[in-house]
Structures are given as structure tokens and as C-alpha cells.
Amino acid sequence: MTPHRTHRQRALADRERLITRYRDHGETLKALAAEYRVSDAWLKKRLTDWGVPxxxxxxxxxxxxxxxAVR
Known part of the structure; x- marks a missing residue:
């Protein structure tokens, strides 16, 4: 299995956590993509596919x- 596939599978397995962190906690797509070692474009496509604006x-x-301002 290629490293890209492994990173993508990890992100897919953490779907609900990724959605919550992006939508509810305001984490950036770029930061999440870097953490999961996937491209911004790939993660953006997944979020869109999952119905996340x-x-x-x-x-x-x-x-x-x-x-x-809150900090």
C-alpha cells in the first residue's frame, strides 16, 4: 500500500472527527490536510462529497x- 493511500484511508476513517474539527471548531482545511498528510484539494473534495460547506x-x-478576539 502506498503512503498516500494510507494517509487517505486514515482521513476517511476519521471522517466524523474531521468534519467536527472543520465545521464546529473552525480548524482550517489547510491545517487538517497537513496533519493527515493529504492535499488540500483532496480534503476539500471529501468535505464537499460529505455535504460540508x-x-x-x-x-x-x-x-x-x-x-x-476570543483569546
Whole structure:
């Protein structure tokens, strides 16, 4: 099994956790992709397939500003 396939399988197995971290905890797609060692594009496609609205640049920036204000 190739390393890419192993990383992807791990991400797929953690589907609910990934969704929760992205949608509910506001973690970035880029950070999650890096942690799971998959590409941003691959993870974005999975989230879309799973029915999770992917944040645009503007939404991501607003979320980041709000999170920094809470700290």
C-alpha cells in the first residue's frame, strides 16, 4: 500500500472527527490536510462529497479574526 493511500484511508476513517474539527471548531482545511498528510484539494473534495460547506477566503478570514478576539 502506498503512503498516500494510507494517509487517505486514515482521513476517511476519521471522517466524523474531521468534519467536527472543520465545521464546529473552525480548524482550517489547510491545517487538517497537513496533519493527515493529504492535499488540500483532496480534503476539500471529501468535505464537499460529505455535504460540508467549505469556507471561502472571506469566511475563513472572518472566523480567524473572531477566534483571535476570543483569546
Amino acid at each position: 467549505v469556507r471561502g477566503v472571506r469566511e475563513a478570514r472572518l472566523l480567524h479574526v473572531r477566534q483571535r
